[in-house]
Amino acid sequence: MGRKALYTRDQFVDAALKLLAEGGPGSVTIKAVAEETGAPVGSVYHRFLSRNILLAELWLRIIDLFQVEFLEALAQGDGLRAALYTPQWVRKHPKEGKVLLMYRQEDLASGTWPEDIRERALSLREELNEGIRSFVKHRFGRVTEQNFSRAVFALFDVPHGAVRRYMEVDTVPPKQVDDLVRETYDAVMGGDR
Amino acid sequence: MGRKALYTRDQFVDAALKLLAEGGPGSVTIKAVAEETGAPVGSVYHRFLSRNILLAELWLRIIDLFQVEFLEALAQGDGLRAALYTPQWVRKHPKEGKVLLMYRQEDLASGTWPEDIRERALSLREELNEGIRSFVKHRFGRVTEQNFSRAVFALFDVPHGAVRRYMEVDTVPPKQVDDLVRETYDAVMGGDR
DNA sequence: CCTATACTAGAATATGGATTCTAATATGTC
DNA sequence: GACATATTAGAATCCATATTCTAGTATAGG
Structure with missing residues (x-):
């Protein structure tokens, strides 16, 4: 019909x-x-229904795409792989990578969101937090504010920070970035602690 | 008159x-x-003359404010202090910090810029590059693409990446961030190499 | 072949915001 | 005090974009 x-x-x-x-x-x-x-x-x-919703759809799609594999790596307890996932992912998905890093609260904050979308966004954030939390538990024995932040730093903030400058000028992060991310990961998450 | x-x-x-x-x-x-x-x-x-110019003025003012002290630390050969400068600076200047991290090529890219402004922007970028270059030379003996990137990572990308999530939600980065930045700096820039 | 319907088409409308314009207003100078 | 001018005031204009609306069109089902 x-x-x-x-x-x-x-x-x-x-x-x-x-x-x-x-x-x-x-x-x-x-x-x-x-x-x-x-x-x-x-x-x-x-x-x-609106431009905002189209954009929201786009953000959600990208975040989801990124997050699924990231969480898989984490679930296997492979923190280093998860940390290296960001540079690798943005090489594979340059446009999505650029948008992922471009994402700003503010971009979505304007306007009000349908329940539907707010929920998906919250759910994604929850999954991510849960994934990190359980990784931290597995890695450190228990979850404290301290080692949670430490993990977020090594798994997320550093890789994203390392990759940003390249994506901004539409280039792919060079291999060296992976080395630096790895060294950082080892320093921050390695050893006994 | x-x-x-x-x-x-x-x-x-x-x-x-x-x-x-x-x-x-x-x-x-x-x-x-x-x-x-x-x-x-x-x-x-x-x-x-225009909104764009007002915004440009603002960016330039902030970047300059940030960069002056940062370069001073670098000039003294104190890389760690320069790395720690970012979290400290954003604590001291929360609004400016938020804007500094919010800065996107695209925000300035729209519209065309008066010679005057383009020049100041280029000049700032040049000063920064020069500062890093000479620090790298002082630290590693010579400037290669490799160790230049390494320095940018430790001095800039990591501190900025570490601080971003806090500024985005209008909070000040906790002290722990400084520890993580320091550990990373030591791992990446320390030792012989 | 007829009808309901999901979709295409793109013109019309509404709104918000940048920029421009015209008219007043102070202030230093002569 | 009168003039020239920097500045205030805010109304008028222009324009881009989101959103709405009205008409046409193809397709499945009967």
Whole structure:
């Protein structure tokens, strides 16, 4: 029943991703998304209630994509692999990587979110925290504020920080970044402690 | 000659800083800046040719503020102090810190810049590179791509990465961050190498 | 072949914000 | 005191973008 669709939700999200990676949030206008896809603006609105929701969808998709494998590595207790996952992932997904690092509270904060989306976002954050928490427990025996922060630093903040400058100028982080992340991981998470 | 000024450039820049730190780039409208200052929009435009230029002024001011002391530490050959400078600085200047980390090429990239501003920006970047280069030379004997990257990682990327998550939610980085930055610095820059 | 419907098309509308403009207002100078 | 001018004031303009709306179109099901 009904006409065959010429454009899918995914196509619009893809277009938004491309625009976001290339020109930042400001360049993701509905008109631009439509043009990028070859669709009329009406069709974009047929799929997405609003621009904000389209963007939210995009963030969620990317965060999810990143997080799944990251958590897998963690679940196996392989912290180093998880730490190295960031540089590797952004090499494999440059556009997504750029957007992941570009992500700012503020970008999503504007406007109010449907229950649906807020929930998915919360759930993602919870999964991540839970994953780290259980890794920390496995690694250190118990979870304190101290060693939780330590793990976040080694697993997340350092890899992201190391990779950011490259993504910002649309280049891929060089191999050396992995060495530095590794050295840091070993120094901060290694030994007895 | 002429009327006494009620509002200065600095007042507008301060207002912009506050707005930027609180609500991100989108919330820095000329109207908002004017209201925050108690001035009419006309007076803002009397001081700044455009919103872009006001923002550029703000970025430059902050980057300069940050960089001066950072380079001083480096010039004394005190790399660790330079690495620890970031967490300390953002504690001292929370709004500026937030904005410094919020800074995105894209925010300045939109629109075209007066020669004047482009020059100041380039000059800042040059000073920074030069400072790091000479520190690297002093520390490692010679400057290679490898050890330059290593220094940037330890002096910049790690401290910034470590501090970011706190600034994003308007909190001050805890003391532990300094420990982690130090441990990383020692691991990455310490020893013979 | 008819109908309901999912979707395409893109024009019309609404809004927000940057920038411009015109008119007043002080203040130092002559 | 009159002039020139820097500045205040804020209304008017312009423009880009989100969102809405109205019409047409293709397709599955009967």
